[in-house]
Amino acid sequence: MTTSRPTLLMMPALAWLIGLMVVPCGLVLALAFFQRGIYGGVDYTFTLENFAKVVDPLYAGIFLNSARIAGTATLIAVVIGYAAAYAIASCRRSLQPVLLFFAVLPFWSNYLIRTYAWIVLLNREGLVTQMLRWFGYTGEPPSMLYTEGAVIAGLVYNYLPFVILACYAPLSRLNPELAEASRDLGGSAFTTFRRIILPLTMPGIAAGAVFVFVLSIGNFVTPALLGGGRFQMIGNLVYDQFLTANDWPFGAALAAALIAIMMLLLLVQGYASDRASTRSAPVREDA
Amino acid sequence: MAERSAAARRSGTTVLVLVFAFLYVPIAVLVALSFNAGGLPTVWSGFSTKWYVSLASNRDILHAALNTLIVAVASTIIATLLGTLLAIGVETRRRKGTVLEALVFAPMIIPDIVLAVALLSFFSMLNVTMGLHTIVLAHVVFNLAFVCAVVRARLKSFDWSITEASADLGASGFTTFRRVTLPVILPAVVAGALLAFTLSVDEFIIAFFTAGAGRASTTLPMQIYSMIRFGITPEINALATLVMAVSVIALAISQRLNKGMVGQ
Numbered sequence: 001m002t003t004s005r006p007t008l009l010m011m012p013a014l015a016w017l018i019g020l021m022v023v024p025c026g027l028v029l030a031l032a033f034f035q036r037g038i039y040g041g042v043d044y045t046f047t048l049e050n051f052a053k054v055v056d057p058l059y060a061g062i063f064l065n066s067a068r069i070a071g072t073a074t075l076i077a078v079v080i081g082y083a084a085a086y087a088i089a090s091c092r093r094s095l096q097p098v099l100l101f102f103a104v105l106p107f108w109s110n111y112l113i114r115t116y117a118w119i120v121l122l123n124r125e126g127l128v129t130q131m132l133r134w135f136g137y138t139g140e141p142p143s144m145l146y147t148e149g150a151v152i153a154g155l156v157y158n159y160l161p162f163v164i165l166a167c168y169a170p171l172s173r174l175n176p177e178l179a180e181a182s183r184d185l186g187g188s189a190f191t192t193f194r195r196i197i198l199p200l201t202m203p204g205i206a207a208g209a210v211f212v213f214v215l216s217i218g219n220f221v222t223p224a225l226l227g228g229g230r231f232q233m234i235g236n237l238v239y240d241q242f243l244t245a246n247d248w249p250f251g252a253a254l255a256a257a258l259i260a261i262m263m264l265l266l267l268v269q270g271y272a273s274d275r276a277s278t279r280s281a282p283v284r285e286d287a
Numbered sequence: 288m289a290e291r292s293a294a295a296r297r298s299g300t301t302v303l304v305l306v307f308a309f310l311y312v313p314i315a316v317l318v319a320l321s322f323n324a325g326g327l328p329t330v331w332s333g334f335s336t337k338w339y340v341s342l343a344s345n346r347d348i349l350h351a352a353l354n355t356l357i358v359a360v361a362s363t364i365i366a367t368l369l370g371t372l373l374a375i376g377v378e379t380r381r382r383k384g385t386v387l388e389a390l391v392f393a394p395m396i397i398p399d400i401v402l403a404v405a406l407l408s409f410f411s412m413l414n415v416t417m418g419l420h421t422i423v424l425a426h427v428v429f430n431l432a433f434v435c436a437v438v439r440a441r442l443k444s445f446d447w448s449i450t451e452a453s454a455d456l457g458a459s460g461f462t463t464f465r466r467v468t469l470p471v472i473l474p475a476v477v478a479g480a481l482l483a484f485t486l487s488v489d490e491f492i493i494a495f496f497t498a499g500a501g502r503a504s505t506t507l508p509m510q511i512y513s514m515i516r517f518g519i520t521p522e523i524n525a526l527a528t529l530v531m532a533v534s535v536i537a538l539a540i541s542q543r544l545n546k547g548m549v550g551q
Contacts, residue, residue: 005460010376010387013338013369013431017390021402021428022408028401031408084306087299099303101542106310109534110489112508113527116515120320123519125330127316157313160306200457211396218398221491225515235400242404252408256400262398 025259031252042248050253059237063257066233069148070216073155077212078205079158081163085204088164089171100168106121106136107161115225118154119145121225131237146228154226159212166208170201170276199276206272211263234258314531321524338525347502350512350525356495358419358506359487362426369427370434372375375468377435378442394432402428403496410497417499422506425497426487433486434479441475446502472511476546485534 007111032050037043053059088099106114121127122144144150174197182192216222220235229236234254241251321339325332342348377391394402406425410417445468453463469476491508498504507530514523 004380006376006377006380009372010380013373013376013435014390014440016369016427016431017394018407019411020424021394021397022390024405025397025401027412028405028408039329080309082308087302087306090295090299091303102307103310105535106314108485108489108538109314110491110508110511110527112489112491112511112515113531114313115316116511116519116523116527117317119515119519120317120524122312125327130330157309160310164306191534213397218400220400221512231333235398238400238404242407248408251404255404258398258401263398266396 028252029256029259031249032247032256036247036249041246047249050250051256053250054253054257058134059254062232062237064232066217068233069151069231069233070155070213070219073152073159073216074209074212076157077160077163080165081160081208082167082201082205084160084164085167085171088168089174096172099166103164105157105163106243107165111158112207112221113147114158115154117156117224118150118226122150122153140239145226146230148227148231151223151231154222155212155216158222159215162211163208166211167201167204170204171197174200202276203269203273206269210262210269214258214262214265217261317524318531320521321528323521326521338521339529341522342525343504345522347505348507348510351505351507354419354504355507357432358422358426359484361423362430362487363480364483365423366427366430366450366483367435367476369481370431370479371438371472371476373431374435374438374442378439379447391432391435394429395436399490399492403493406493407496417419417497418504419498421497421499421502421506424492425493426490429490430483430486433482434476437479437482438475439471441472441545445471472542478541481541481544482539485537488530489534494534 027109033046033048035045035047035049054063083231084103087101088096092097119126124143124145125131126145128144132142134199178196178200179192182196183189187195192197217233218235218238219233220239223229223231223233223236234257236253238254241247241254245251295380320331322334322336324330324335324337373391377387402425406421410421415421450463450467453467454460458466489508491506491512494506495509495512498506498509507526511523511526514520514526
């Protein structure tokens with residue numbers, strides 16, 4: 001049997017990915033179908049009860065809560081990120097790569113440190129309180145840290161660069177003549193934006209939104225540090241099952257749920273991109 | 288998009304100023320406070336570098352920094368080798384497979400926590416003693432995917448006919464790679480390696496789950512996490528500034544070598 005050269009070149013990396021990603025992920029998925037042992041550990045008896053537990057009202061509440069926090073963060077990040085990407089795409093061509101580089105730079109620095117920076121800002125004696133004092137505020141320092149708002153701010157801050165990057169790509173490729181044509185035909189600036197620019201840049205928005213939502217809902221660092229452990233995301237729940245509650249099968253079912261959410265959103269995103277690409281050919285315009 | 292009104296240009300500038308302030312003020316405050324003379328982590332009381340000096344004598348931090356360096360260097364070397372070969376293999380392959388694309392793309396999008404618990408289950412089921420070596424095994428997974436993506440981007444514009452010319456002139460496969468392919472893709476390989484290095488230096492969640500019990504294989508992000516949980520100190524500000532500086536320098540070099548990579 002002979003193996004072609006490309007296959008031979010790919011072999012070591014593929015073996016690594018299969019051995020240390022595919023097999024472990026399959027294993028964790030399999031764990032979700034077993035019972036938890038009496039003293040922790042895994043009892044190899046088939047059961048679906050871990051998945052039933054995921055939709056149990058107690059945990060479903062945490063799911064909904066983290067979906068709400070992640071959803072809010074996603075919405076804010078998309079609005080700010082799109083506006084920023086639009087502003088960058090409207091600058092001089094020569095300036096755009098520089099602006100983009102500096103918009104994305106924080107994203108490549110340490111996630112923990114970027115989150116920590118918000119503890120420093122929102123702390124009782126942090127910069128925000130000091131600014132308020134400077135403006136003549138004399139009351140008790142406002143409690144901003146360990147709130148849902150702090151968690152959302154942290155998530156938006158951490159993932160905003162990616163949204164800017166994702167939205168910039170379609171915006172920079174946008175043909176300016178399309179917008180001009182719309183205006184020439186009497187479309188207002190808002191109509192042009194809503195009917196031309198927004199649909200054509202939807203793939204970028206969808207990619208950015210899916211990314212922020214998936215990483216937010218599975219996050220455990222930001223809720224732990226900025227929420228003071230009072231706000232649980234699915235990520236925190238998974239963390240607890242594996243490191244404190246010692247219920248690995250249930251943690252595995254939660255991880256499987258995270259993957260399912262991610263897959264579902266990626267499908268939706270794929271659908272949004274397809275729709276946009278069919279729309280970009282101006283075949284039909286209803287109304 | 289040209290031909291815009293002065294009002295539109297002004298609002299665009301305002302948006303950019305606000306967004307860049309939002310992105311950079313928290314970091315700037317952190318960096319400024321790392322040079323604070325006072326012991327309070329958030330109240331300014333004069334310039335000093337004493338927190339950097341105190342870092343240099345903190346054994347836990349030095350130990351964690353050494354561990355991080357070992358993990359980052361080892362995983363970068365392995366990932367650069369495997370990722371580059373993978374990129375060449377994928378790009379020279381005639382059939383394009385969806386499964387292959389998904390497999391190569393997956394490590395970049397899979398939530399960290401999922402890979403972390405999967406590897407923890409895997410290693411403990413095989414009774415593997417966890418430590419720095421298991422962190423390296425884990426980091427190579429996502430690092431090789433990023434190296435592969437960067438090298439593939441460069442290979443897209445590579446003219447494969449020159450490798451045929453080299454073969455026609457009698458060069459062996461390895462000589463062609465060393466004398467023709469490698470020199471062309473080298474900037475992308477180095478850029479990918481630098482990216483992998485910073486990703487590994489900064490990675491926390493997967494390292495946290497695959498480091499095993501005890502403090503022996505604590506990495507810098509793990510050390511920072513436990514310090515933050517005890518509260519904010521001027522020392523963390525200084526450490527955070529140093530770690531960010533390393534990432535930014537590595538990235539700036541990577542960006543220069545591979546122009547437009549971050550912007551693609």
